[in-house]
Amino acid sequence: MGIAERKLRQKEEMRTAILEAAWQLVLADGWQSLSIRKIAEAIEYSVPVIYHHFENKDAILLEFTRQGFQQLTQEVEEACQKESDVASQLEAMAQAYWNFAFNHQEYYQLMFGLGIPTCETVNRVAEMKSFSHMVVEVLRRAIARSSHPEVDPWLKFHTYWSILHGLVSIQMISKQAIVDPRNQPVLQDAVSGFVKLLQS
Amino acid sequence: MGIAERKLRQKEEMRTAILEAAWQLVLADGWQSLSIRKIAEAIEYSVPVIYHHFENKDAILLEFTRQGFQQLTQEVEEACQKESDVASQLEAMAQAYWNFAFNHQEYYQLMFGLGIPTCETVNRVAEMKSFSHMVVEVLRRAIARSSHPEVDPWLKFHTYWSILHGLVSIQMISKQAIVDPRNQPVLQDAVSGFVKLLQS
DNA sequence: ATACTCCGTTAACACTGTTATAAAATATAA
DNA sequence: TTATATTTTATAACAGTGTTAACGGAGTAT
Numbered sequence: 001m002g003i004a005e006r007k008l009r010q011k012e013e014m015r016t017a018i019l020e021a022a023w024q025l026v027l028a029d030g031w032q033s034l035s036i037r038k039i040a041e042a043i044e045y046s047v048p049v050i051y052h053h054f055e056n057k058d059a060i061l062l063e064f065t066r067q068g069f070q071q072l073t074q075e076v077e078e079a080c081q082k083e084s085d086v087a088s089q090l091e092a093m094a095q096a097y098w099n100f101a102f103n104h105q106e107y108y109q110l111m112f113g114l115g116i117p118t119c120e121t122v123n124r125v126a127e128m129k130s131f132s133h134m135v136v137e138v139l140r141r142a143i144a145r146s147s148h149p150e151v152d153p154w155l156k157f158h159t160y161w162s163i164l165h166g167l168v169s170i171q172m173i174s175k176q177a178i179v180d181p182r183n184q185p186v187l188q189d190a191v192s193g194f195v196k197l198l199q200s
Numbered sequence: 201m202g203i204a205e206r207k208l209r210q211k212e213e214m215r216t217a218i219l220e221a222a223w224q225l226v227l228a229d230g231w232q233s234l235s236i237r238k239i240a241e242a243i244e245y246s247v248p249v250i251y252h253h254f255e256n257k258d259a260i261l262l263e264f265t266r267q268g269f270q271q272l273t274q275e276v277e278e279a280c281q282k283e284s285d286v287a288s289q290l291e292a293m294a295q296a297y298w299n300f301a302f303n304h305q306e307y308y309q310l311m312f313g314l315g316i317p318t319c320e321t322v323n324r325v326a327e328m329k330s331f332s333h334m335v336v337e338v339l340r341r342a343i344a345r346s347s348h349p350e351v352d353p354w355l356k357f358h359t360y361w362s363i364l365h366g367l368v369s370i371q372m373i374s375k376q377a378i379v380d381p382r383n384q385p386v387l388q389d390a391v392s393g394f395v396k397l398l399q400s
Numbered sequence: 401a402t403a404c405t406c407c408g409t410t411a412a413c414a415c416t417g418t419t420a421t422a423a424a425a426t427a428t429a430a
Numbered sequence: 431t432t433a434t435a436t437t438t439t440a441t442a443a444c445a446g447t448g449t450t451a452a453c454g455g456a457g458t459a460t
Contacts, residue, residue, distance in 0.1 A: 069327035166366020170247035
């Protein structure tokens with residue numbers, strides 16, 4: 001009875017065909033414009049067949065999210081194994097993480113739910129510049145008082161902001177719960193570390 | 201001729217009515233489910249009137265983004281002014297930033313294009329746990345070799361990951377450009393600072 | 401009173417995810 | 431081989447979405 005086997009094989013082929021077509025569409029036009037109908041047209045089948053292989057559109061996206069995390073883990077791990085001492089490992093891993101994010105932007109944006117307001121959108125928001133400016137001034141004073149007054153305050157601002165934004169978004173993703181602001185050891189850990197280093 | 205003034209006033213009132221209705225809808229059901237038709241129904245006008253006040257849906261969202269950055273700047277600045285020395289200022293500002301993000305999650309998510317995969321979605325991705333586990337193991341070794349072996353590796357992981365994610369997403373938002381991985385002073389700055397502190 | 405400019409409407413276009421229903425193709429049993 | 435049962439595929443619809451063209455009516459200006 002090779003019939004059942006053939007059917008299973010065909011089912012698997014169809015599944016990967018859907019994923020491959022979807023991926024091509026994403027590479028061409030981004031996540032925002034991906035649609036079930038476009039996938040159906042690409043694989044030259046009608047729309048409902050897709051629903052025989054995936055419960056809904058989110059299931060397709062979830063599949064890619066999984067693939068993304070697999071690949072991220074693999075690349076970071078490889079970078080780690082190329083180094084011997086722990087400090088170099090952590091730095092190499094950070095670099096690998098960064099490389100993954102920008103070499104596979106589509107993956108990264110999906111994995112972390114980044115709608116990505118385009119560069120134009122951001123530049124239109126003058127209010128963002130006020131914010132940057134305000135924080136930079138504080139950092140400038142801190143740097144002036146430190147033992148390394150040549151440090152670039154904009155570099156430090158970028159770092160400071162990134163730490164804050166990273167803390168917030170990772171927290172938002174991992175826990176929906178409302179958090180007591182007075183109980184944030186991670187925030188304390190990261191910020192006090194940053195400040196200590198700034199003043200050293 | 202008070203007529204022209206009255207018309208201008210009415211136009212302004214309509215504009216704020218649209219924004220207020222939109223805001224209520226967002227508070228009730230989130231950004232994802234906000235639609236022009238729902239706004240129209242809420243203000244008891246037909247759909248096209250909205251297009252007389254805003255070019256399109258994005259223009260409405262942009263308005264809220266602006267408001268968000270204004271409010272964020274204000275709250276962070278107030279927190280800054282309550283402190284005297286720079287270190288306390290930077291820490292208070294970080295706390296204010298954090299508070300803003302979680303007290304006005306809708307604003308924050310819009311401002312940074314966070315689609316926010318829900319907690320359930322994230323938990324379904326087992327691959328995320330592999331990643332976490334892998335990194336935690338490296339941190340555990342680093343902590344064991346440091347002079348503070350009692351430090352929680354999961355706390356440090358959370359910090360490490362947040363720094364990386366923050367760097368990446370801020371970079372993705374502010375510059376569309378493809379970046380040369382060998383030229384990332386901010387990444388160097390943040391990660392080497394983290395590692396130094398970890399080993400101290 | 402006539403012409404004209406707004407303001408607001410209805411109705412449509414071109415999409416989206418999802419699904420009920422019907423038909424065609426295939427597999428099984430007689 | 432024929433007839434029945436099963437699975438696979440397609441058509442067409444539902445309920446939404448953003449956006450806009452076309453039309454009506456009220457208020458203003460000449």
